[in-house]
Amino acid sequence: MNIIRPIQLFEDTVTILDQTRLPREEVWLELVDYRQMIEAIKMLRVRGAPLLGLAAVATVILAAIKYISDDDFVKKMDAVCWEIDASRPTAVNLFKATSQARKILHGSINSREAMEGFRKLYTSLYEYEETACQRIGINGAGLFPQSKKLNLMTICNTGSLATVGIGTALGVIRTLHQDHEVQVFVTETRPLLQGSRLTMWELQKSGIPATLITDNMAGWVMKTNTIDAVLTGADRITANGDSANKIGTLNLAILAKYYNIPFYMVAPVTTIDSSLKSGSEILIEERDPGEVSSIGNQVIAPEGIEVFNPAFDITPASLIEGIITDKGVFKPPYQLDKFVLWG
Amino acid sequence: MNIIRPIQLFEDTVTILDQTRLPREEVWLELVDYRQMIEAIKMLRVRGAPLLGLAAVATVILAAIKYISDDDFVKKMDAVCWEIDASRPTAVNLFKATSQARKILHGSINSREAMEGFRKLYTSLYEYEETACQRIGINGAGLFPQSKKLNLMTICNTGSLATVGIGTALGVIRTLHQDHEVQVFVTETRPLLQGSRLTMWELQKSGIPATLITDNMAGWVMKTNTIDAVLTGADRITANGDSANKIGTLNLAILAKYYNIPFYMVAPVTTIDSSLKSGSEILIEERDPGEVSSIGNQVIAPEGIEVFNPAFDITPASLIEGIITDKGVFKPPYQLDKFVLWG
Numbered sequence: 211m212n213i214i215r216p217i218q219l220f221e222d223t224v225t226i227l228d229q230t231r232l233p234r235e236e237v238w239l240e241l242v243d244y245r246q247m248i249e250a251i252k253m254l255r256v257r258g259a260p261l262l263g264l265a266a267v268a269t270v271i272l273a274a275i276k277y278i279s280d281d282d283f284v285k286k287m288d289a290v291c292w293e294i295d296a297s298r299p300t301a302v303n304l305f306k307a308t309s310q311a312r313k314i315l316h317g318s319i320n321s322r323e324a325m326e327g328f329r330k331l332y333t334s335l336y337e338y339e340e341t342a343c344q345r346i347g348i349n350g351a352g353l354f355p356q357s358k359k360l361n362l363m364t365i366c367n368t369g370s371l372a373t374v375g376i377g378t379a380l381g382v383i384r385t386l387h388q389d390h391e392v393q394v395f396v397t398e399t400r401p402l403l404q405g406s407r408l409t410m411w412e413l414q415k416s417g418i419p420a421t422l423i424t425d426n427m428a429g430w431v432m433k434t435n436t437i438d439a440v441l442t443g444a445d446r447i448t449a450n451g452d453s454a455n456k457i458g459t460l461n462l463a464i465l466a467k468y469y470n471i472p473f474y475m476v477a478p479v480t481t482i483d484s485s486l487k488s489g490s491e492i493l494i495e496e497r498d499p500g501e502v503s504s505i506g507n508q509v510i511a512p513e514g515i516e517v518f519n520p521a522f523d524i525t526p527a528s529l530i531e532g533i534i535t536d537k538g539v540f541k542p543p544y545q546l547d548k549f550v551l552w553g
Numbered sequence: 554m555n556i557i558r559p560i561q562l563f564e565d566t567v568t569i570l571d572q573t574r575l576p577r578e579e580v581w582l583e584l585v586d587y588r589q590m591i592e593a594i595k596m597l598r599v600r601g602a603p604l605l606g607l608a609a610v611a612t613v614i615l616a617a618i619k620y621i622s623d624d625d626f627v628k629k630m631d632a633v634c635w636e637i638d639a640s641r642p643t644a645v646n647l648f649k650a651t652s653q654a655r656k657i658l659h660g661s662i663n664s665r666e667a668m669e670g671f672r673k674l675y676t677s678l679y680e681y682e683e684t685a686c687q688r689i690g691i692n693g694a695g696l697f698p699q700s701k702k703l704n705l706m707t708i709c710n711t712g713s714l715a716t717v718g719i720g721t722a723l724g725v726i727r728t729l730h731q732d733h734e735v736q737v738f739v740t741e742t743r744p745l746l747q748g749s750r751l752t753m754w755e756l757q758k759s760g761i762p763a764t765l766i767t768d769n770m771a772g773w774v775m776k777t778n779t780i781d782a783v784l785t786g787a788d789r790i791t792a793n794g795d796s797a798n799k800i801g802t803l804n805l806a807i808l809a810k811y812y813n814i815p816f817y818m819v820a821p822v823t824t825i826d827s828s829l830k831s832g833s834e835i836l837i838e839e840r841d842p843g844e845v846s847s848i849g850n851q852v853i854a855p856e857g858i859e860v861f862n863p864a865f866d867i868t869p870a871s872l873i874e875g876i877i878t879d880k881g882v883f884k885p886p887y888q889l890d891k892f893v894l895w896g
Contacts, residue, residue: 233854233855234852365769395861397769398743398845398853398854399769400741400743400767400768400769401767403853406845406846406853406854407853407854410854410855410858411855414855414857414858419859420858420859421858421859421860421861422845422846422854422858422859422860422861423845423860423861423862424743424744424768424800424801424845425743425767425768425769426708426740426742426743426768426769426800426801426804427800427801427861427862427863427866428804429803429804429807429866430800430803430804430863430866430867431861433803433866433867457767457769457770457773458767458769458770460772460773460776461769461771461772461773461804461808464772464807464808464811465804465807465808467811468807468810468811502741502749502765502766502767503749503765505848505849505851505853506848506851506853507851508848508849508850508851509577510741510746510749510750510848510849511576511741511746511749511750511753511765512576512753512754512757514757515753515757515763515764515765516762516763516764516765517764517765517766518738518764518765518766518770518774519766519767519770520770520773523770523772523773523776524773524776
């Protein structure tokens, strides 16, 4: 399949595709300092839960290159891990990656051994994510009858740009596209427009028929078209199945329930954070009001107004028909601390 | 109350506030040719169901000024009425206004008498709309308990900019604000951003506390705040209560139902089109794909993609707690051909 590699690790540098400049420009940035990587994470130049895990390890590696000969290597690297954790407070993949990096850091006899460990972690995580997407695609596609024309809806970007593999929700769609006639409705995903900028770009590149809509058209599209399923990614899934994902996901789940359309969360099992019992324990990142009151350099609201800008919302388990993972499809009631698989 | 007059008729000209340039610039246009008015209607320089009725009559008057001495005055004016009808296919107020103008046209002995009739129609419609908004405000405010802090949600613009009066949904909010502590959540209303551009501007001017959100945040705001009611305008209400309004209204109605929040349609009774039995008979205007794939001059999606851009959606009567009008508040089951009032 025609997919893109949005992060690439080299000897002393990391190359990333600057996703904030898509779809107009395909700009690749060569980063040499770990702080550039943290800036790229904060500014969403790299984004998407699985890709963020890799970006975190790449950040650790760039920092380790910088500090490898310093006496206080461990102390400095610990601080870097905290900096990474603080860059995006909702994405569990960041914390999982830094947690593994910390184990390597404190379990190594010196900075060279730690560095070797970090690079192995990167490679194994990369391979894991790539394979996970493939398995997710197969598991998700298995939910749909053969040779049926499928109308699907998705939000945000969950493709190669978010995962390094074929994608999560988009991975299922790509897999379905191999032997189904597929039509995808993509919500633009305000404020940052990952749907219109990134998903439409990926789907166009892959030749998968797609139609762009604004977020507030979703109900009307469900009413006027036969939608077979809504497929979205997830940034964090708790033990009871409540799931944090891009703001707007909750809207789609409620609308899908009203129209009796199955709503699926799609994510690798690494997105499950079984230390959290339910969604009420998830911290929701609030971002700059300017993301809502302007679009790019264009101001679209009066100055000095109040804005609410949560980056995520939490979809309750009761609205989720199934959670499609690399380890299988979970069905309610969700008891994800036990990883009980369905089907 | 601090309200604005977005259309003003003079001897030979019509002055309008160009709503496409708000909130950054307050540009007043002086129009002398009826075709400029039609362009202004099409481009949404004037918009909002009640204001469109007035704009239609103003268009007729400018055309009558142009053709008053022509032999084929009636034929030319008939053609103008068709042009007006074709400019925005969903707004019933346009058709009602041209229908009245046609009656005057064909019932007058000459062009001077017709002109006099058009001007009287304009004045009486203006007064009707202004009074209707005031009554709507009082009727709507009566639904809420005294001295309670109210969290309200609205979409698009239904204020002075849309109505020449205090507004419909915004008229209720303005009236409530006189003796309640009010907090309004305003959805930005993509693609044309009437919520962020116009409603936030009006509410700021009137000192009514308001918070701007993107359309896809509505569910999360309902989940995390106590919302007392959703109030929206309506462009066309059918006999059974099904209502066409700005795209995104249906989303809000479904979300409100899920969270047990009362959802009210707010409009003068002139918006009721009892010749239509249900929403399935309403024609939905589809607008230029460019409104979705770009914002202002900024392209936000790849070139050559498919876009779906319906300007309105239809909210089924079953989701509507009440229809607040100048003649009272209708409650389900709606039988609006009989105008049975509630309360």
